């Protein structure tokens with residue numbers, strides 16, 4: 001990841017979001033465009049990358065962003081980490097995406113049945129203990145779970161926790177100076193989304 005782009009982005013944030021929605025719709029219809037990658041595409045990408053979106057998603061093997069959005073090589077700049085949490089290296093990666101790749105759109109992509117969010121719920125409401133490094137990871141999720149009703153049915157609780165975790169990450173990102181500046185310029189959009197495991201649908205949050 002070494003190529004800088006100084007020109008105007010190929011897509012606006014809204015156009016980038018439309019591309020994701022359309023890609024997910026093709027994926028749902030079983031009409032994905034990218035069964036293979038042609039040599040010409042690879043050759044063109046040697047010259048540089050200009051992804052139209054940066055996605056912070058979960059490491060969960062069931063949520064591969066390129067497939068879910070029917071996107072090809074060079075289109076998505078992806079960070080995957082359990083629970084789609086932030087942390088120093090991840091913030092650095094996102095800063096790189098903003099400052100050097102100028103992706104107009106940033107998406108925080110949570111998903112139903114997230115094991116990391118589930119573990120954070122167990123720590124919060126059942127006092128469950130985890131291995132030290134996992135606890136560090138969960139500390140990034142716990143603040144977003146404030147205000148959730150621990151007596152709700154487990155599936156309802158997990159669903160609201162997944163969404164709360166996405167919204168919490170968005171809130172934290174919006175507080176960064178870069179996000180404030182770029183949002184004020186109106187050139188960048190930051191959106192939350194939740195992937196539905198059973199249907200394959202991506203639900204973009206308001």
Ligand SMILES: [Zn+2]
Pocket residue numbers: 058059060082083084111113114115116117
């Ligand atoms: Zn997950």
